[in-house]
Amino acid sequence: MKKLLSFILVFVLIFSCGAVAFAQGEEYIPTVHVTGMANTDLIMDKGLETEKQVFGAEEDDMNTMIQNLVFPLVLFLLGGSEARFAVSLVDAVKPVFEHIKYDGNGESVYNISIEDEPEIDYDYSTFTYDWRADPMTVADELNEFVEKVKAHYAAEKVNLIAESMGGVMTSAYICKYGYSDLNAVIYRSTAMYGLTLIGELYTGRFDFEADELAQYINNFMFGESSQQVIIRSLIRYVAPLIVSPLINKIDRFFENESEHIYDEFLIDIFGYLPGLWSFVPAEYYEEAKKFMLDEEENAELIEKIDVYQYEVRPLINSTIKAMEADGVTVAFVSHYGFSAIPATQSKSYMADALIDTRYTSGGATCSDFGKTLGDNYVQAVNDGHNHISPDNIIDASTCLLPEKTWFVKGMLHTWYSDDYRDLYAYILQMKGEATVYSNPRFPQFLMNSEDDGTTLPMTEENMNFNSDKVTFAIAFDFIKGLFQK
Numbered sequence: 001m002k003k004l005l006s007f008i009l010v011f012v013l014i015f016s017c018g019a020v021a022f023a024q025g026e027e028y029i030p031t032v033h034v035t036g037m038a039n040t041d042l043i044m045d046k047g048l049e050t051e052k053q054v055f056g057a058e059e060d061d062m063n064t065m066i067q068n069l070v071f072p073l074v075l076f077l078l079g080g081s082e083a084r085f086a087v088s089l090v091d092a093v094k095p096v097f098e099h100i101k102y103d104g105n106g107e108s109v110y111n112i113s114i115e116d117e118p119e120i121d122y123d124y125s126t127f128t129y130d131w132r133a134d135p136m137t138v139a140d141e142l143n144e145f146v147e148k149v150k151a152h153y154a155a156e157k158v159n160l161i162a163e164s165m166g167g168v169m170t171s172a173y174i175c176k177y178g179y180s181d182l183n184a185v186i187y188r189s190t191a192m193y194g195l196t197l198i199g200e201l202y203t204g205r206f207d208f209e210a211d212e213l214a215q216y217i218n219n220f221m222f223g224e225s226s227q228q229v230i231i232r233s234l235i236r237y238v239a240p241l242i243v244s245p246l247i248n249k250i251d252r253f254f255e256n257e258s259e260h261i262y263d264e265f266l267i268d269i270f271g272y273l274p275g276l277w278s279f280v281p282a283e284y285y286e287e288a289k290k291f292m293l294d295e296e297e298n299a300e301l302i303e304k305i306d307v308y309q310y311e312v313r314p315l316i317n318s319t320i321k322a323m324e325a326d327g328v329t330v331a332f333v334s335h336y337g338f339s340a341i342p343a344t345q346s347k348s349y350m351a352d353a354l355i356d357t358r359y360t361s362g363g364a365t366c367s368d369f370g371k372t373l374g375d376n377y378v379q380a381v382n383d384g385h386n387h388i389s390p391d392n393i394i395d396a397s398t399c400l401l402p403e404k405t406w407f408v409k410g411m412l413h414t415w416y417s418d419d420y421r422d423l424y425a426y427i428l429q430m431k432g433e434a435t436v437y438s439n440p441r442f443p444q445f446l447m448n449s450e451d452d453g454t455t456l457p458m459t460e461e462n463m464n465f466n467s468d469k470v471t472f473a474i475a476f477d478f479i480k481g482l483f484q485k
Contacts, residue, residue, distance in 0.1 A: 029183045030153045031124040031428065032146060036164030036414055037191075037275075040116040040128040044099050054099035054112065061096050068092035077249070086257035090264045100132060102272040104294075106301035108132065118145045124161070125149050131165055134274040134304050135172035135312070142173045146181055157183040159329075159428050164355070164414050167192035168278045168308070174319055175312045184329035184428050189352055189413050192316060193359040194281030200344030201266070202280050202288035206258055207345040208251040267292055277305040281359070285309050317362075317400055324401070331427050331434065332405040333420075334361035335413060336394065339369045350393065352413040361407065362400035367393045385437070389445045391463040396444055403435045408455060409463065410448040417448060419455035 042055040072080075072088035099110045118127045118141075127145050129138045149158055160182060162170035167190020174182075200206075254261065270276055271292045280288050289295075293302060324330050335352035350357045350366040357366050365380055367373045372392040379388055381397035388395050389407065399405045406423065423442050427434045436444035445458040456462065 030149050031159040033124050034127045034162045034166030034170050036166050037131040040114045043113050043115050044110050046113040065092050065096050082253050086260045097269045101269045104298050106274045106304045120152050132273045132275045135168050135278050135308050138169045139172035139176045143177045159184040161186045163188045165191050171316050172312050179323050182328050186331050188333045189360045195279045195355050198279035199281045199284030203291050205345040206254050274304050278308045332362050335408050335411040337409040354413040363398050365395035365398045390458050408446045408448050417453050417455045
């Protein structure tokens with residue numbers, strides 16, 4: 001009898017384990033994180049004695065650059081020649097970036113590999129790549145990795161979380177291989193529509209001002225304690241008054257010497273990287289090619305970069321709509337509340353400190369940084385729902401997917417929190433369709449707090465992250481407290 005019971009017990013355990021394993025294999029859909037630019041280091045001559053990190057320069061290279069710049073910079077600030085300093089600047093900085101460059105045909109000049117290869121993991125697998133490369137080439141690599149992940153888990157489909165430049169590579173992949181292998185795609189702060197910053201730099205619209213620099217530094221000054229607010233106020237309002245003469249001198253230098261800096265550094269090092277050309281928005285693209293490239297000398301490169309611009313990007317929106325119609329879960333998560341990098345003429349737009357919010361959200365209408373849409377603003381698309389943010393900065397009704405686009409204020413580009421991860425899990429795991437209305441924990445507009453690491457629904461009480469109103473109120477209370485002591 002005991003033998004019979006033992007046999008039955010073993011049979012039940014084996015059957016149960018097999019059933020669970022089958023169920024897990026059937027239900028588990030692996031997730032692939034398509035990383036952003038420079039998520040892994042670039043290595044020259046990997047595995048050889050001459051191996052060297054070439055982007056995110058090594059300490060010795062940075063020290064050499066600084067040493068070579070100090071004396072020419074002092075001379076320039078004391079009234080030295082702008083042209084002479086331009087030569088010294090390029091000679092000092094260029095060696096740090098020399099080994100990442102491509103030739104005029106869009107091919108790597110040096111033997112470069114990525115440090116961390118794509119990795120399969122149960123939590124989520126990570127797809128890394130050489131960000132300099134042609135997105136259509138990276139699309140081939142992503143397709144190969146997706147097939148490996150599917151085979152590893154015996155899965156029919158995968159989820160993709162495309163982050164920053166990963167949106168470019170994901171778009172190229174879907175254009176080239178379709179979406180039959182995809183269960184869901186989350187576009188997180190992606191650059192697939194471009195960056196105004198790169199569009200302006202690639203068309204020669206360089207500009208630099210002290211108050212915008214101070215404003216940008218404040219993007220990274222978190223906290224609402226009295227001391228933190230005072231420091232932020234000094235940087236934002238006092239520092240520009242002190243450093244303006246210096247900044248204005250530097251701005252004039254770049255304006256007067258831009259031709260030498262572009263020809264000898266920016267174009268030579270960054271102008272032939274196919275990956276970076278995917279960052280040029282459509283409205284700047286043709287002008288950028290005329291400004292940065294030669295139609296005959298760079299014909300092969302132009303042929304490569306035109307593919308993303310004219311065969312991938314124009315189809316992104318219609319492809320996403322088709323994916324939705326065919327049952328693929330698609331969502332956007334966009335960040336805002338920060339100024340743009342103050343290096344070009346257009347720097348008043350709302351951003352996540354790097355990419356325009358209108359691009360990362362798939363078409364939101366946004367106020368300029370530091371402003372609102374206005375008291376009399378009316379939602380652009382009346383679809384029966386309110387898509388205007390509580391702070392009156394974002395109108396999500398103009399987004400490609402207004403009901404599946406989330407916004408996180410106070411979250412820098414590609415930063416995240418535990419609550420943010422929960423949002424991903426909710427979108428990917430919900431039975432049925434996740435929308436900005438289906439879970440009160442994750443409404444359309446969220447507020448991130450760097451003080452306690454939470455990302456919560458935006459309210460009138462918490463929506464004024466790092467605002468002048470909050471800054472002045474806390475600073476006033478602090479000063480008043482000093483006099484009362």
